[in-house]
Amino acid sequence: MEWSVTDLAERDLYKLLVNTVLPRPIALVTTVNAQGHANAAPFSFFNVFSHAPPLVVLGIEGRDLGDAPLKDTMRNIRATGSFVVNLVDRALVDAMQVCAIDFPGDVDEIAAAGLETAPGRKVAAPRLAASPVQLECRETVSLSLGTRHRNLVVGEIQYIHIRDGAVDERLHVDIDKLDLVGRLHGADWYVTMRDRFQAPRQTLDTWRAQQGALRAKPEGEAP
Numbered sequence: 001m002e003w004s005v006t007d008l009a010e011r012d013l014y015k016l017l018v019n020t021v022l023p024r025p026i027a028l029v030t031t032v033n034a035q036g037h038a039n040a041a042p043f044s045f046f047n048v049f050s051h052a053p054p055l056v057v058l059g060i061e062g063r064d065l066g067d068a069p070l071k072d073t074m075r076n077i078r079a080t081g082s083f084v085v086n087l088v089d090r091a092l093v094d095a096m097q098v099c100a101i102d103f104p105g106d107v108d109e110i111a112a113a114g115l116e117t118a119p120g121r122k123v124a125a126p127r128l129a130a131s132p133v134q135l136e137c138r139e140t141v142s143l144s145l146g147t148r149h150r151n152l153v154v155g156e157i158q159y160i161h162i163r164d165g166a167v168d169e170r171l172h173v174d175i176d177k178l179d180l181v182g183r184l185h186g187a188d189w190y191v192t193m194r195d196r197f198q199a200p201r202q203t204l205d206t207w208r209a210q211q212g213a214l215r216a217k218p219e220g221e222a223p
């Protein structure tokens, strides 16, 4: 099947995109408002964008509320210019779902989720102590895109925390010790990284050698 996006309703576009671009990593983003009140919320329109400079991107939708059209995360990033990306492991999933609840402003969702924080080293926002990877970021630029207060936030990583024991002295990361999850299809499907395979990268020389070997095979023989 095929579509021009102009023929699709917004909800259908969402369905087609979030159910095909998979899996997506999840940033449980912590921020702080101008009064020092901390907030946490998950975002899977998220990825690392480059390493030099070390950039992450977040896609934060607007709310359908007239007088408060920005999610707390976006409002706090605007107010303080910083945030922390806390990657989500299997053990954090239930707490992450609590952070995604649309609580009234006076509820401390980090406490409601039973999560402990640690102070940021370079930014005002706190980190989530239980997260296996915490990236302290400063907002580089935020682009307001679309008509409904959607923002694309670009952040530059200032400081990296990785769980003790998950990285060796050569900076090789043991991904089993991180146990990260990704977001899958539908509303509630997630994936761990326990089903893996290796696909060695080709050079022009190895590719040519492989093509030559295929051509050299006698006819009828399976490649």
Ligand SMILES: Cc1cc2nc3c(=O)[nH]c(=O)nc-3n(C[C@H](O)[C@H](O)[C@H](O)COP(=O)(O)O)c2cc1C
Binding pocket: 026, 039, 040, 041, 042, 043, 044, 045, 046, 059, 060, 061, 062, 070, 071, 072, 073, 074, 096, 097, 099, 100, 101, 102, 183
């Ligand atoms: C796994 C997961 C991923 C999500 N990804 C996004 C996202 O990429 N962008 C977005 O705007 N909302 C996303 N949400 C919804 C927000 O987390 C939710 O609206 C949250 O209440 C926002 O909180 P805040 O107002 O404290 O920022 C996601 C929710 C879940 C459970």
